[in-house]
Amino acid sequence: MNRSYDLYDGLARALDVVGDRWNLLIVRHLLICPARYRELIDGLPGIATNLLAERLRYLQTAGVLERRLAGAGNGVEYTLTPWGAELRQPIESLIRWSTPLMINGANGDSFRPEWLILSIPALLDARVKVRPSATVGLEFGDLLLQLRATRSGFDLGPLDGRSLEATVRTKPAHILDLAAGTLTLSDARALGLIELDGDESVVRAVFSA
Amino acid sequence: MNRSYDLYDGLARALDVVGDRWNLLIVRHLLICPARYRELIDGLPGIATNLLAERLRYLQTAGVLERRLAGAGNGVEYTLTPWGAELRQPIESLIRWSTPLMINGANGDSFRPEWLILSIPALLDARVKVRPSATVGLEFGDLLLQLRATRSGFDLGPLDGRSLEATVRTKPAHILDLAAGTLTLSDARALGLIELDGDESVVRAVFSA
DNA sequence: CCGCATCCTCATGGATACTG
DNA sequence: CAGTATCCATGAGGATGCGG
Numbered sequence: 001m002n003r004s005y006d007l008y009d010g011l012a013r014a015l016d017v018v019g020d021r022w023n024l025l026i027v028r029h030l031l032i033c034p035a036r037y038r039e040l041i042d043g044l045p046g047i048a049t050n051l052l053a054e055r056l057r058y059l060q061t062a063g064v065l066e067r068r069l070a071g072a073g074n075g076v077e078y079t080l081t082p083w084g085a086e087l088r089q090p091i092e093s094l095i096r097w098s099t100p101l102m103i104n105g106a107n108g109d110s111f112r113p114e115w116l117i118l119s120i121p122a123l124l125d126a127r128v129k130v131r132p133s134a135t136v137g138l139e140f141g142d143l144l145l146q147l148r149a150t151r152s153g154f155d156l157g158p159l160d161g162r163s164l165e166a167t168v169r170t171k172p173a174h175i176l177d178l179a180a181g182t183l184t185l186s187d188a189r190a191l192g193l194i195e196l197d198g199d200e201s202v203v204r205a206v207f208s209a
Numbered sequence: 210m211n212r213s214y215d216l217y218d219g220l221a222r223a224l225d226v227v228g229d230r231w232n233l234l235i236v237r238h239l240l241i242c243p244a245r246y247r248e249l250i251d252g253l254p255g256i257a258t259n260l261l262a263e264r265l266r267y268l269q270t271a272g273v274l275e276r277r278l279a280g281a282g283n284g285v286e287y288t289l290t291p292w293g294a295e296l297r298q299p300i301e302s303l304i305r306w307s308t309p310l311m312i313n314g315a316n317g318d319s320f321r322p323e324w325l326i327l328s329i330p331a332l333l334d335a336r337v338k339v340r341p342s343a344t345v346g347l348e349f350g351d352l353l354l355q356l357r358a359t360r361s362g363f364d365l366g367p368l369d370g371r372s373l374e375a376t377v378r379t380k381p382a383h384i385l386d387l388a389a390g391t392l393t394l395s396d397a398r399a400l401g402l403i404e405l406d407g408d409e410s411v412v413r414a415v416f417s418a
Numbered sequence: 419c420c421g422c423a424t425c426c427t428c429a430t431g432g433a434t435a436c437t438g
Numbered sequence: 439c440a441g442t443a444t445c446c447a448t449g450a451g452g453a454t455g456c457g458g
Contacts, residue, residue, distance in 0.1 A: 003230075003431085003448085005255060008315035009324040010332075011237055011300060014307035019230070021212075021450075028220055037421050046214060048451045053422055063309075075420065086306055091220060093299035098223035100272075100292060106217035115218040123219075212429080212450080230431075246440050257432050262441055284439060423455080430449075437442070 002058065017062045018087065022047055022055055024094075027080065027087050030065060032117050034079040045110040059084070092122035099123065211267065226271045227296065231256055231264055233303075236289065236296050239274060241326050243288040254319040268293070301331035308332065 002020075005012040018024050022044065029035055029043045040052060056078060059065045064084035070077040080087075095118065211229075214221040227233050231253065238244055238252045249261060265287060268274045273293035279286040289296075304327065 005234070006318045007254065007324075008311075008318040008320040010304040010307040010311055010328045011324070012234060013310040014303040015233060017307075017310065018303075019228075019233075021228070024224060024228075025214070025221060038419090041421095045216065046451085048453095049422065050424080050452095051450070083306075083309060090299055090302035090306055093302045094223040094227075095219040097292075097295055097299055098219040098226075101222040101226065102217075102219055109215045109217040111217040115216075115220070119219050250440095255432090257434090258441065259433095259443080260431065285441095420458085422457095425454080426452085428450085430447105432447080433445090435442100435444080438440095 014090075017059075017064065020055070020058075022051060023059060024087070024091060026052070026055055026059065027064065027084060028091050028118060029114070030078060030080045031085065031088055031091070032114055034077050036070070036075055036077055040078070043112055043114060045112070088118075092118065095119050095122045223299075226268075226273065229264070229267075231260060232268060233296070233300060235261070235264055235268065236273065236293060237300050237327060238323070239287060239289045240294065240297055240300070241323055243286050245279070245284055245286055249287070252321055252323060254321070297327075301327065304328050304331045 004016045007013070018027065025044055026040065029040055035043070037052070037056075040056075041047065041049065044052070056065070056067065060067055063081055064087070066079050066081055067076055068079065069075075213225045216222070227236065234253055235249060238249055244252070246261070246265075249265075250256065250258065253261070265274070265276065269276050272290055273296070275288050275290055276285055277288065278284075
């Protein structure tokens with residue numbers, strides 16, 4: 001909205017930059033990877049095209065992101081600056097805070113699997129105890145991801161080449177329950193949190209090691 | 210604004226609750242201590258009375274804060290719920306992220322010393338190295354505070370009774386520089402970041418131990 | 419197609435005045 | 439003191455257009 005609080009205060013000035021509607025959701029999308037205008041429209045259901053354009057312009061002048069030409073000569077691409085990427089911490093904090101708002105399920109709200117890419121590690125970091133060698137693969141349609149336990153927490157990235165040892169299917173809601181809880185992954189499986197039935201938005205969770 | 214993103218996503222649902230204008234600033238004020246309506250008006254320069262009333266109502270129904278009668282039988286008081294108080298982490302993350310926005314000074318923006326009560330510990334936690342026994346007292350007019358180094362970080366609260374050993378004065382801008390930098394407190398003093406001259410908004414920083 | 423810009427309507431924010 | 443009521447400016451969101 002470009003409307004400043006005009007306060008000499010860290011929180012107020014942070015909100016002057018990222019407090020406007022959609023801004024943190026745009027940044028979260030770009031924290032996954034640089035994206036095109038069209039990908040942002042698709043990943044932010046409900047945003048108007050003029051709003052996205054204005055927000056991208058504003059965040060660019062504020063120094064949060066950069067607009068640049070994509071490699072293949074076609075179209076523009078938006079990337080976070082180093083300072084913009086540091087919004088990962090506030091965003092993950094908000095995701096952890098929001099778990100009570102997620103346990104009641106989707107209730108007709110839109111869902112995109114990419115949103116789990118930050119959420120699951122953010123939640124697991126704080127709560128789930130897993131054996132250090134555990135690896136979880138997640139497959140949403142054509143999106144194939146691998147969740148690895150590291151010493152400092154969890155890391156979610158593209159699935160590397162090696163084969164996985166077991167496969168189960170679950171719904172997004174159950175993945176979020178799993179992430180928000182304090183169960184180990186094998187406990188969650190034993191308790192039936194991970195199901196085998198199909199769903200419009202099916203996740204295949206693959207456990208190995 | 211009561212306008213929901215309608216997304217099944219932790220970040221979006223967090224912003225449905227605290228993403229509206231003024232909401233996080235209200236919560237930050239209540240993180241310091243429970244407050245009356247009038248105190249909130251004074252601590253949030255620029256907020257309209259109808260907006261504050263509406264936000265308090267909304268945050269109450271959302272479960273972030275509670276409205277209750279003050280002890281002395283007179284007036285109402287607003288307090289954070291335990292869940293609302295957990296917003297301290299996201300708020301401190303945003304404060305840390307905002308340091309590049311603070312280094313250029315006030316530039317005519319409003320300033321209230323209470324805002325430092327969360328900011329200074331949030332910044333010092335991450336960056337300043339101080340001897341474990343260090344204590345800093347801050348005095349803004351009638352507001353007297355003491356900053357103590359603990360094992361887990363820093364804690365800012367009311368000044369306890371014991372006498373303090375040294376006194377210097379500084380401007381809020383310099384306090385913020387100090388907090389955002391990587392200098393020790395004694396280094397900052399030696400380098401002249403802490404001044405003795407007067408100012409409309411003078412801080413007296415008192416070092417001991 | 420992509421990457422926006424313009425136009426339009428209506429909900430929301432903000433300032434001021436007023437009230438129990 | 440603790441808010442309501444009112445009015446007006448502005449931002450949000452949908453539809454559409456348009457050059458590359």
